[in-house]
Amino acid sequence: MQSEVPQEVFSYIDKQRLDGKDQSATEWLTRLGVAEPRSVNTEYAWSRNRDPAVVCTIWAEFVQIDRHGRWYVRERLEADTKLGGGERSTNQKRRAQNRINLLRPTEGSSKTVVALLQINKTSIEELKQNENAETIVRVKDEEHWQVVGWDESKKEAWLVRGAAPWLPSLDEPTAEPPPVDESRASPGENESNFGFPDYETRKRIEDAAVAHVRQHYQGLGYRVDSKETQNVGYDLEVTDSSTGEIVGRVEVKGTSQQVPAFYITRNERATAKALDVWKLAIVTNAIDEPTLQILSADEMEADFEFTEIAWRCLPR
Template sequence: MDKEVDPAVLAVINEKRLRGEKRTPVEIIARMGVFDAREKASEQAWLATGDNVIATIWAEFVSVGAGGRWFYLESLDTHHRLGGGERTALQAQRAKDRLHLLKRSLDGGLGLRAVLQTNRVAIADLESDKAAKVSVRVQDDQEWHVATWDADQKVAVLIRGPRGWLPTEEDMQAARARGGVPVAAPASAAGNASREEVQAAAMDYLTRHFAGYGYKAENVASQKLGYDIEVSDKKGATLLKLAVKGTAAGMTTFQLTGEERACAKRGDPWRLAVVTDAIGPAAQHKLYKSSEVDKAPGLESLLE
């Protein structure tokens, strides 16, 4: 809601809204290059034409630091809503998809195009109130970028404008309170977890991920086929054969078995699926083709 937005941020939004053409929230992202914008309107980030990443920036969570620089704390916890409480499977998937695109821009050294958005309900109720709708959405003329990504603290910092500036620790603490971003507890869970528990968490994460898109994800690890999960469509056609590897703090390396190496050499649809932070709240995954396996961080046994 407008009353939750910093006055400096709200002034920019209002000026942009009043000066620009009147467009709906869907029309705005469509004009920015989002294909099938109407079908994707409820998403929180988009990959637009030209491989441009567009992200919603909720104005209620934008903080203004030294020199008037804007920044935004992005929670890497995909399991809990902005205002607290457990996310539904769909909400969690949307959060994961958003983080995947943000990480993509970071890894590629690219900037973000942003839409600044205010909402008709209190920001804490955004994901839980069925009446929640966009109040105002405008395209930000300035580029944003992901400045830091701290998997241990479960937070990333998004900054508006040129690179080279970071908020102070005092600014960060105030922004955490503003956005309800909790301070991560010490990463002790991974230290107490076994390799088997991390792997089981990775398997569960990927099974739920693909099931969320309507695919069948069958655990075939016990059959020693060279892959652990077989993903198929509703007609039973095999789409992917995933060799799953989970990592966590203190457990960041893995190896490929002989069966996995042999299956990889046969090519599609085999993929290496690496799930990072498998037992934590910010689990993410990346798929590697057999020709890309040597690029997978943490792999100790490369394809021969």
């Protein structure tokens, strides 16, 4: 989903989308000269009778960026199992193997491939269970990609973006995220690094917090619509059922702790300053004994200290 896509990648895809270049798989395959596009639009890679000869999908959520700002992907060479473990379906196995078979001959030959960058509607964790997830945006990358490494023993290949081949250094991040300290569910008073809990715990806390806030507003007679997957700077839109007036655009922050500490993104904070009806709903003890506090943007700025704990650094 878009919140898991690196900002540089998301910005590129979003610009292509705003330029009208978001198309369905069938439309792209037709334009790219793939034979019988409608019958093969669910594949993961395709061949065509022109150079570059291979077209493949790339999930934007799995794109990583090296210290020089270059994009790359670590490709799994495992056709039989899902990302999160467990056996793929027969069709998924065939599609995955077809992708491997098409990409393998391009490795080390300086042959480029055409990439269709796509963002999925669901999170990576959900994709691990269901690899037929719905795509919410799909654009053609104007840059070609190359397969620059292929390791059968590790069941892994390297795909890099750009016409000139390059190899990410061996100390680049691995395909799986590093382990985190699950005992630290929220930032502490003297926080100096990131301490996020595991995905399952975060999801339980977030879902419990959103459900509690939704119940609060519905109990007051309001209609509540989710905006959680739209990256608009808030999670819930609250509407007066009788007048249709939007009375709250609510960003929900949940924690399992008693202290109402939270992380907020630059987009969320900017949205808070731009929208008069933006609200911050903080749910402490979200899972066991939820307690709700609702603040305006001004109250949030007055009541909390905003501490920069990390910067994203790119070459000048």
